[in-house]
Amino acid sequence: MVSDPVFHPWSAQAKVAQETVAGGAGAWFWNQAGERWLDLHSQLGNLNLGHQHPAVVAAIREQAGRLCTLAPSFRAEVRDEAARLILEVAPAGSRSVLFTTGGAEAVEHALRMARVATGRPKILAAHRSYHGATEGAMGVTGDPRRWPLPTTGAGTVRFSGPYRYRSDFHASTDAEERDRALDHLRRLVAYEGPASIAAVIVEPVVGSNGVLVPPDGYLAGVRALCDEHGILLIADEVMTGFGRCGAWFASDLWQVRPDLTTFAKGVNSGYVPVGGVVVGERVADHFAERPYPGGLTYSGHPLACASIVASIGVLRDEGLIERAARLGATVVRPLLDDLAARLPVVGEVRGTGLAWAIELVADRATREPLVPYDAPGRPHPRMVEILRACRARGVWPFVAANRVHLFPPLVIDEDDLRAGVAEVGAALTG
Ligand SMILES: Cc1ncc(COP(=O)(O)O)c(C=O)c1O
Incomplete structure (x- = not known):
């Protein structure tokens, strides 16, 4: 009997064993018993401002009143x-914002905008990608989470992106x-027929x-x-x-201007569910005189909007974007490089800003992954062991496949x- x-x-509902969280502040959260953990994954990459940033909490309260x-x-x-x-900080050429209630919906609407605006059916999407768990977003997702849903993905053609460690x-x-x-993508476009492709x-x-940081x-x-x-x-x-x-x-890291940009999570650190699509010129022009077929x-x-206004203010006022770049380059990268040099289980470390992965291997020479690329479900028992060992040491990273991911809040104390x-x-180290 499942009582939850x-x-x-x-x-699997009968196999869930979760920690009950009582509170959080900044980069820390804790349970009822007072055990606390350093949040090294920001609640699924949400908490750019950490838990309970007072300016954002106050803005939500004020708007609620x-x-x-x-x-x-x-x-x-x-x-x-x-x-x-959002438009002030978005890539140049962005015209307007469609707000949704999360990331997957943002992807759904970006796909719809692209298909309707171009009149073309196909979407090119990468293997080793995740775009959300709704039907269309899962249809363009390229990782094993889509395997149990074999009928999703009509109109999707998948390509391989760059990943030099496992090229x-x-x-x-x-x-x-x-x-x-790029050559592979170019060929794929030619084989599929460029005039049938709405978007990549x-x-x-x-x-x-x-x-995976591209070259x-x-x-x-x-x-x-x-x-x-086109x-x-x-x-x-x-x-x-x-x-x-x-x-x-x-995209700013390479000065690239997308036509559509989906966002969620960091826009307000997930304090209120929200996401959206930043709409560029071409799509904005298309829907200037024609109604957009969709809404929520x-x-x-x-x-959500009040929390976004406050969050962008904090990101600016506290210089958190620059801080993320600095901490990534001067603190995380050298520490992880050192781990890679010392621990044979570490195959590669990579990242930028405060988004990092430690890729674990059974054999450094062959690069055999520590656990197989596999069907979705609970992490592999070996990775669960690693996660347990981290928790026992007061840190809470994220594990995915054969990797440990570190996405700490941008406000995390340097020490x-x-x-x-x-x-x-x-x-x-074990
Ligand atoms: C790149 C990307 N797109 C879309 C999503 C889906 O967002 P949500 O879980 O808010 O629907 C995620 C979630 O992790 C994501 O990482």
């Missing part, structure tokens, strides 16, 4: 302001990986599939290929947006960050 009243995502909800058909100052601030192109340098990955969707830095020039190459054929570029920045990678958007009751929810990475290293 909550039906848990991604889980004024107006809790408003249909999207009305205008509200707080909604205009949230969109205006699909037998490349041994970044330049080779970039050129061969990418995570500019692949998030939950391993923090310089790759994203610009994808942009150029899209331009050649194909739209969708950047899924749900995980990477609003400072996570040390820039407002990961909660689009531009006032509590805590150093100590936290050291504890993860100690957990891996």
